[in-house]
Amino acid sequence: MQAHLAFTGYLGRRLHLGVCGSVAAYKSLELLRMLTDTGLAVSATLTASAERFVSRLGFEALGAAPVYGPMFDPAQGPFAHLEPGQVAQAMLVAPATANTLARLAHGLADDQLSSQALAFPGPLVLAPAMNPRLWDAPATRANCDILRARGAVFAGPACGEMACGEQGGGRLAPLEEIFTAALRAVTVQDLAGVDVLLTLGPTREYFDCVRHWSNPSTGVMGAALAVAAWLRGARVHAVCGPVSLWLPPGVHRVDVTSAREMHEAALDLFAAAQWACCTAAVADFRPEPYGPGKFKKEAGGLAVTFTPNPDILADMGRRRAPGQRLCGFAAEAADLEAQARGKLRRKNLDLIIANDVTAPGCGFAAPTNGVLALDAQGRLERWPVLPKTEVAWRIWDWMLALSA
Numbered sequence: 001m002q003a004h005l006a007f008t009g010y011l012g013r014r015l016h017l018g019v020c021g022s023v024a025a026y027k028s029l030e031l032l033r034m035l036t037d038t039g040l041a042v043s044a045t046l047t048a049s050a051e052r053f054v055s056r057l058g059f060e061a062l063g064a065a066p067v068y069g070p071m072f073d074p075a076q077g078p079f080a081h082l083e084p085g086q087v088a089q090a091m092l093v094a095p096a097t098a099n100t101l102a103r104l105a106h107g108l109a110d111d112q113l114s115s116q117a118l119a120f121p122g123p124l125v126l127a128p129a130m131n132p133r134l135w136d137a138p139a140t141r142a143n144c145d146i147l148r149a150r151g152a153v154f155a156g157p158a159c160g161e162m163a164c165g166e167q168g169g170g171r172l173a174p175l176e177e178i179f180t181a182a183l184r185a186v187t188v189q190d191l192a193g194v195d196v197l198l199t200l201g202p203t204r205e206y207f208d209c210v211r212h213w214s215n216p217s218t219g220v221m222g223a224a225l226a227v228a229a230w231l232r233g234a235r236v237h238a239v240c241g242p243v244s245l246w247l248p249p250g251v252h253r254v255d256v257t258s259a260r261e262m263h264e265a266a267l268d269l270f271a272a273a274q275w276a277c278c279t280a281a282v283a284d285f286r287p288e289p290y291g292p293g294k295f296k297k298e299a300g301g302l303a304v305t306f307t308p309n310p311d312i313l314a315d316m317g318r319r320r321a322p323g324q325r326l327c328g329f330a331a332e333a334a335d336l337e338a339q340a341r342g343k344l345r346r347k348n349l350d351l352i353i354a355n356d357v358t359a360p361g362c363g364f365a366a367p368t369n370g371v372l373a374l375d376a377q378g379r380l381e382r383w384p385v386l387p388k389t390e391v392a393w394r395i396w397d398w399m400l401a402l403s404a
């Protein structure tokens with residue numbers, strides 16, 4: 001699991017997973033692992049055709065409980081078709097075949113999965129997988145329109161090469177996409193209606209056409225904040241320096257390279273944001289370009305002059321409107337608390353998260369962080385080294401408390 005997606009706070013919540021008869025059914029075993037790793041309890045139902053591709057035993061072995069098979073199996077009791085709706089907060093069907101989408105759209109209830117879906121009162125997430133001609137068929141299109149109009153959320157499908165060798169739409173979406181859509185469906189939407197702006201990753205400052213000045217930031221902390229806010233229902237705008245991290249398609253992502261590009265993109269979005277959180281490791285200085293083209297090493301040494309870059313967070317602090325909330329980060333090597341206090345005041349922030357980049361488990365690229373959090377009202381906490389996903393969750397809790 002990528003570090004910015006490794007959320008673990010779902011103990012006590014439950015998801016019901018429906019699996020249909022597609023060759024992609026083997027991927028739902030991996031999906032089950034990803035879901036249970038969060039602490040979620042997961043039950044599952046395999047259709048008769050799913051059992052041609054994967055077995056109930058496999059799902060049981062990977063922690064799904066209970067695992068339902070066909071209706072009228074005496075071992076499952078007379079009310080198996082009602083149970084998921086009584087105990088699970090959301091239902092996911094992955095893979096969802098054309099046949100099952102049709103049954104769900106039209107309210108059929110003649111097998112276990114469709115009966116459970118019909119009786120399910122909570123959110124429904126569908127991850128279709130089928131041949132492109134089935135996906136593009138007018139009947140499937142119409143069935144999806146019916147399901148969407150009723151509030152079902154679709155994860156995918158993706159485009160690409162199919163098991164049958166054809167190209168087109170109908171591939172099961174990437175597992176991250178299905179996983180995050182399912183998590184969002186079981187997450188309390190306490191940030192619904194909030195527009196959140198993030199900056200994340202490093203910036204690159206080119207001094208000829210191939211060489212740049214930068215830092216080792218990977219953007220994991222900012223990406224964990226983006227995903228956490230999106231899972232909790234926020235509208236998320238992420239201005240990303242050069243990072244290779246996946247973000248859910250529901251996150252509005254703007255990719256930039258240099259500090260000046262990040263400044264322009266972030267300040268454009270800032271006016272409409274209620275909360276902004278700057279996690280980017282922006283290069284404070286940029287080298288003056290050597291000139292057009294590439295500097296040739298045969299020319300001998302290269303003297304570089306550095307010019308200060310704009311401070312994005314400080315500019316937000318100057319422009320903020322009443323009610324806009326601002327959070328910044330401080331990566332320090334010494335005097336954590338004093339540095340955090342200084343930056344909180346100078347940049348006009350509500351909250352600052354400071355970490356000692358030299359401490360174990362806290363540097364660039366680590367999946368964990370140990371931070372000191374300090375707000376403008378003087379509340380200070382030192383958190384132990386935690387997964388960045390957990391740090392992200394706590395930061396939004398804090399911002400929510402500041403806005404209450």
Ligand code: C5P
Nearest residue numbers: 278279280282310311312313328329330
């Ligand atoms: O002053 P310092 O760079 O330590 O401040 C760190 C905070 O300011 C971080 O939140 C970082 O994202 C933000 N920052 C910025 N633009 C800069 C430099 C830092 O937004 N040019």
